[in-house]
Amino acid sequence: MRIIDLRSDTVTLPTSEMLQYMIQADVGDDGRARGAKGEDNAAAAAEKMTAELFGKEDSLFVPSGTMGNSVCIMTHCKRGDKAVTCANMHMYKAEKTAFTEEGFGVKAVLVPQKKGFYDMEALKKAVKENDISLVCIENTYNFEGGTVLTREQIEEILAISHAEEIPVHMDGARIFNAAAALDMEVDRLCEGVDSVQFCVSKGLSAPIGSFIVGSTEFIRKARTVRKQMGGQLRQVGLLAAAGQYAIEHLSKRIANDNRRARQLAEGICDAKDISVDMDTVQTNIVKVDLHGRLRGRDWLKALEEEQGIRAHYITDDAVRFVTYRGIKDEDITEAVNRIRSFCDVH
């Protein structure tokens, strides 16, 4: 049986055009400073392009989303500082790098959220009562099913944070999915946000990497933090060029992934013993709640063995399906049929 892999958009492979673009990149030693940049012309060009696209002064390539978030947090904060986040925000729950004692020792002040949007009263209280150095947000919000923070919601968070002179960092791992859902350009969506990290290695299909964007001064400091973390790579322009190609050629097609996730959700939401909160199906992630006898990993194992569908564990009560460039309309139709058949017998 043909496997339909809906675990994650991180399984995307580079296109042959992207690989061609990579090998012609004008690379050099990015660790050797030449002004504010390194000697790698391709990396400098990709960083210039991403800064302009996001309406920020400067940009920096980093090897992963986790490093991008960590570099940003540690550029804004030092060990012992406090930062606002949520119990299930990716930076806090999955990465942990910045927020653990054995990591960078930033203290998390946890504020409740719904669909990735902070409880505004709780956020106001948190920033007034604590000596907060950073407010973190995530767009799209992975563990709530890829929900989107709207421009209005971001503006509310910015107003509360900036009133206390606290910077805001956005984990925009899937910011192009958010922008597509809102039909908005990323510069407008991220306006006023002090730092953003976004991944090119997810729905955008590049093999490796993320960019962070922010002010000239922020990126200058972040470059040093990246070096300390071991994230300063040499002929990095090969990777940065893949990211540039991905943004320029593959970011607009991401709306298709959002549409296909919606079709998948509509097709399975009333299947036996599962449910989908359709309000959370806003981008390319479908979070499914399990109510039957099989839970979490057992449900996933049986689904793959019996129906050749791969999905991803969230908790014992929830799994997720993710769409990406390799998933076509016919895969969605097929996946819906197989998931429904599976639910009928479990």
Ligand SMILES: Cc1ncc(COP(=O)(O)O)c(C=O)c1O
């Ligand atoms: C919301 C979010 N932020 C950050 C990351 C980390 O990215 P990476 O796997 O490149 O470290 C992920 C990865 O899945 C993510 O979903």
